Amino acid sequence: MALVGRPNVGKSTLFNRLAEQRLAVVDDTPGTTRDRIMAEIEWNGMLFDLVDTGGIETYQETTNNPTSSSNFIKEIKSQYETAISEADTIVLMTDVTTGITSSDIYVANLLIQNKNAFKDKKILLAVNKCDNQNRTMNANEFYQLGITNLHPIAALHGLGIGDLLDDITMHLPQKKANNSNATTSIAIVGRPNVGKSSLLNRLLGQDRVIVSSVSGTTRDAIDTKLTYHKSTITLIDTAGIRRRGKITPGVEKYSVIRTLKAIDRAEIVLLIIDASEPFTSQDAHIAGMTLNRLRSVIVIVNKWDKITKDTYTMQAYTNLIRSKLQFLEYVPILFLSALTGEKVNQVLPLSLQVQTDRQLRISTSQLNRL
Structure with a gap:
């Protein structure tokens, strides 16, 4: 409707x-x-x-x-x-x-x-x-x-x-409610204009949300459901989060509140970082907010196609992220390009693997041995 x-x-x-x-x-x-x-x-x-x-x-x-x-x-x-x-x-x-x-x-x-x-x-x-x-x-x-x-x-x-x-x-087709609500919720978060909406559109294979070079284009937290290899997934595109002092009252403030609520609703958070710009304290701040909410995190380094690379570039950037996000040293890092589609096909399999690990139960005896 x-x-x-x-x-x-x-x-x-x-x-x-x-x-x-x-x-x-x-x-x-x-x-x-x-x-x-x-x-x-x-x-x-x-x-x-x-x-x-x-x-x-x-x-x-x-x-x-x-x-x-x-x-x-x-x-x-x-x-x-x-x-x-x-x-x-x-x-x-x-x-x-x-x-x-x-x-x-x-x-x-x-x-x-x-x-x-x-x-x-x-x-x-x-x-x-x-x-x-x-x-x-x-x-x-x-x-x-x-x-x-x-x-x-x-x-x-x-x-x-x-x-x-x-x-x-x-006037709607008959669709009865059922109690099966098993879905993996994945929130896509980050600073403005790092490519969150572009990644969502690339994952879905359609222009689900508006994309532009203007920061703040996305205002609402937008849920999209899909089925991937028999797994139900809800992707949540969110508004970019600027530094607290730069957030303007009104629409932008409400948009940030929706983003924080989207993180609360999600189980997995894709933290998008712009490879073409220096790593910022705001990237680390957003990562900290997801950790405080006890969400599983995958760091997505987007716009990797814009970087001049050699054999050691990826490892050097990985070391940089690990040093800036020492409190998330265990999370996976994925380098991709939402624009070209490079390695985007790895996002959903990795997210489902993280969800599986998130639900892992450890017995008391195993914990004692650790």
Whole structure:
């Protein structure tokens, strides 16, 4: 099920409400969400995947700020188009307090005019912020958008959510909930712009998340499930962590909080280091945060293709990392390039091996002999 709509109508608020946890960053700034964010939802014994998307813009605002979402319109468009094409049910969200806008009309027409392509998809209309009787009555004007299956809701307060979920599950393929939740969670963490999202896309073989040379492109912790050699794995892409003094209040601060929570949810942490830049104290600080949370760590040295190498280069860099991360002298180190794909195929097998070692049980007698 995909949530779509123009920016700032409350999609991420509804997503967090349904997921029952704060997975998506919520802020008053339009364009806060950029990538597709997924969560598995259970309602009345039914399981379905919920997808939050970036706001659909009808025009590109001119800005000199390289981190503004206005500079990622094309990439955000690709993300929500993928979400729509893969969804069984689409929920168009609007805001009753602003009335019908040109952007609402654009998105509704986008869905209605492509109904032949979407003939097997159910389209619902959720009118958000209906937290009193007058606003609930005003929601009726949104029938003008041409979508008759309308639900007045208030995502922040949880009003009308039950009826919406009943309607959603009514039109979804039957998928019963089960108790099998065995999955290996792997968080990809590091400083901004070290190649975390590029590595995720390379592992998946598709453009799952937006990648750019602008630091701070990723804002949410983004979960992606896959099956590798009969093992279920959840990969979590995260926002880059800058030094505490450089973190700006607002979206970046919330993004870092999501990253720390992603580490808490994970069992394995891939610590990404940029081989083309000097090893920094922030790399060591992030490594320390993972150790404090008792997570298994694999050090990934990315952008290895940019390094002029000889026979001793890898060993020299390994010695450097060992000296900087003396508290993690036992962790494996993998040199690769997310850009070219060099040695990326070793990431998942190594992660599963680390997970196996992590679950190793040592008997009392063996421990006494040690």
